[in-house]
Amino acid sequence: SQKIEQNSEALNIQEGKTATLTCNYTNYSPAYLQWYRQDPGRGPVFLLLIRENEKEKRKERLKVTFDTTLKQSLFHITASQPADSATYLCALDKSDTGRRALTFGSGTRLQVQP
Amino acid sequence: ETGVTQSPTHLIKTRGQQVTLRCSSQSGHNTVSWYQQALGQGPQFIFQYYREEENGRGNFPPRFSGLQFPNYSSELNVNALELDDSALYLCASSPPSGRDNEQFFGPGTRLTVL
Numbered sequence: 001s002q003k004i005e006q007n008s009e010a011l012n013i014q015e016g017k018t019a020t021l022t023c024n025y026t027n028y029s030p031a032y033l034q035w036y037r038q039d040p041g042r043g044p045v046f047l048l049l050i051r052e053n054e055k056e057k058r059k060e061r062l063k064v065t066f067d068t069t070l071k072q073s074l075f076h077i078t079a080s081q082p083a084d085s086a087t088y089l090c091a092l093d094k095s096d097t098g099r100r101a102l103t104f105g106s107g108t109r110l111q112v113q114p
Numbered sequence: 115e116t117g118v119t120q121s122p123t124h125l126i127k128t129r130g131q132q133v134t135l136r137c138s139s140q141s142g143h144n145t146v147s148w149y150q151q152a153l154g155q156g157p158q159f160i161f162q163y164y165r166e167e168e169n170g171r172g173n174f175p176p177r178f179s180g181l182q183f184p185n186y187s188s189e190l191n192v193n194a195l196e197l198d199d200s201a202l203y204l205c206a207s208s209p210p211s212g213r214d215n216e217q218f219f220g221p222g223t224r225l226t227v228l
Contacts, residue, residue: 004156009154034216041224042222043118043206043222044157046216046217089156089157091156102157102159102217104149104156104158106154106156
C-alpha cells in the first residue's frame with residue numbers, strides 16, 4: 001500500500017542552524033511533491049512545490065530536493081528562526097487523473113530554540 | 115490570508131447525530147476539497163468537488179457526503195456521527211486546471227463527537 005513517512009515527530013534545533021526535514025514514500029509515483037506549514041489550530045499553508053523532473057527548488061530561506069530514485073524529498077530551512085517553529089507536512093499528488101487530491105504525511109514538528 | 119473561510123469554527127455533537135460544515139472557496143477557485151485531520155496526523159482526503167460534481171473520493175464511508183454550489187462554496191455532511199469522527203475538518207480550494215496544484219486551506223472546523 002502507499003505510504004508516506006516523515007522523519008521523527010519532533011525536531012529541535014538552535015536558532016541560526018539549518019533544519020532538515022525528510023519525507024520518504026513507497027508504492028507511489030507522484031507527479032508533484034509539496035510542502036506545507038501548519039501552525040496549531042490553523043489550516044496548512046503552502047510553501048513549495050517541486051515536480052518529478054526537478055531536482056531542487058528554492059524560495060528565500062527554503063530549499064526542497066526531490067529524488068524519485070530514492071523516493072525521498074528533503075526540506076531545508078537555513079538560518080532558522082524561532083518564528084519557523086511549526087509542523088511541516090509533505091504531500092504527494094499524482095495528478096494523472098485530473099483530480100487534485102493530496103496524500104499527506106503525518107508531519108514533523110519543528111521547534112527552533114532562541 | 116488565504117481567503118478560504120469555514121464555519122463554524124468549533125462544534126460539539128453527540129454520537130448518532132448529523133452535522134453540516136460549510137466552506138467558502140477563494141475567489142476564482144472552482145475546485146474544493148475536504149480533508150479530515152485527526153490529532154497528530156496529517157490531513158486525509160475525503161472528497162473533491164469540481165463544478166458542482168464529486169470529482170474523486172478518498173477512503174471514507176457514504177455517510178460522508180457533500181455539495182458544491184454554483185458560487186463554488188461547499189458543504190460537508192456527516193450522518194450517524196461516531197466518536198472517531200472527532201477531528202479538524204479542513205476545506206481547501208484550488209484554481210482552475212492548468213495551474214500548479216497548490217491548495218489554499220481554510221482554518222478548519224474542530225468537530226468533537228461525545
